[in-house]
Amino acid sequence: xxxxxxxxxxxxxxxxxxxxxxxxxxxxxxxxxxxxxxxxxxxxxxxxxxxxxxxxxxxxxxxxxxxxxxxxxxxxxxxxxxxxxxxxxxxxxxxxxxxxxxxxxxxxxxxxxxxxxxxxxxxxxxxxxxxxxxxxxxxxxxxxxxxxxxxxxxxxxxxxxxxxxxxxxxxxxxxxxxxxxxxxxxxxxxxxxxxxxxxxxxxxxxxxxxxxxxxxxxxxxxxxxxxxxxxxxxxxxxxxxxxxxxxxxxxxxxxxxxxxxxxxxxxxxxxxxxxxxxxxxxxxxxxxx
Numbered sequence: 001x002x003x004x005x006x007x008x009x010x011x012x013x014x015x016x017x018x019x020x021x022x023x024x025x026x027x028x029x030x031x032x033x034x035x036x037x038x039x040x041x042x043x044x045x046x047x048x049x050x051x052x053x054x055x056x057x058x059x060x061x062x063x064x065x066x067x068x069x070x071x072x073x074x075x076x077x078x079x080x081x082x083x084x085x086x087x088x089x090x091x092x093x094x095x096x097x098x099x100x101x102x103x104x105x106x107x108x109x110x111x112x113x114x115x116x117x118x119x120x121x122x123x124x125x126x127x128x129x130x131x132x133x134x135x136x137x138x139x140x141x142x143x144x145x146x147x148x149x150x151x152x153x154x155x156x157x158x159x160x161x162x163x164x165x166x167x168x169x170x171x172x173x174x175x176x177x178x179x180x181x182x183x184x185x186x187x188x189x190x191x192x193x194x195x196x197x198x199x200x201x202x203x204x205x206x207x208x209x210x211x212x213x214x215x216x217x218x219x220x221x222x223x224x225x226x227x228x229x230x231x232x233x234x235x236x237x238x239x240x241x242x243x244x245x246x247x248x249x250x251x252x253x254x255x256x257x258x259x260x261x262x263x264x265x266x267x268x269x270x271x272x273x274x275x276x277x278x279x280x281x282x283x284x285x286x287x288x289x
Contacts, residue, residue: 008037012061019068028075031065038062039085047128047164055086062086067216076230077193080223083212084196121167128160201227209288213280220279224287235283244275 015030038058045051066082069075135153204210210225213235220235251269252258258265 004037004041008034008041008061011037012064015068016064024068024071028065028068031061031068034061035065035082035085047125047161049129049132059086063214063216066214070216070232075193076223076232077197079193079232080200080212080225080230081193081196083214083223084200087212121164124160124164124167128157128164131157131160197225197230200225201230211284222280222284224284231287233284233287235279240275241279244272244279247272248276 011030011034015027015034018024018027018030038061042051042054042058045054062082062085066079069079069082131153135150135157138150138153200210204225204227206227208227210223212223212225214221214223215238218238220238220241222233222235224231224233248269251265251272254265257268
């Protein structure tokens, strides 16, 4: 872990220095190495909450790489792929890889050593989230009668974590006669943006669009993918959006008014929601027509 963190800082610094020197190609390559390290590290975290927290911590690196690629329209597929990687947990990629491996092994007549079913891992992860919410409720609401109740819940949480970790470890074990598997970087951290965009566009119907909003240097942008097109649109500063979001969150906390005066609550809610519509959707209407 320490070595990875050092490599990450070195690649990121090297990429930023190359970008300032005007060598965009070399800067992009350095950032690719940095992001490979990020994805390798994040992929080793077995639970969604850990992965999401890790992603939030390292999101600036993805956006710095996106800013580099945005300097050339020919790199829009890489931008789309980077945005997708920065907003999905490795579990989604890993689940797809497991299903692919299972299909390939079944077709070849080979089998995994000490396999654990994908459904069992999904169940264990669901159990972990349920147990985690139970622990948080006991601690947050003061419902625990004594410390022993909290200790028991936390011990159960740790037992589930051990089961999950062991399940993923056994997933990586292959029989001696099985084919060598691709490295993690090859499975998840590849940089085939064109391939990703082709899959994305194939999944869209003619009347559908895919929108991915992101912020760079305080300005909102959106990736807009249609079945036959891919564009980046600038939507301006995030100031108005931030204010509308604050108003919306403040309104949602007032449950008593929402329940007792629904008409008034709807009227109040309409103000920030209309502001968000004007900022996020209205500029795109010509593109979405």
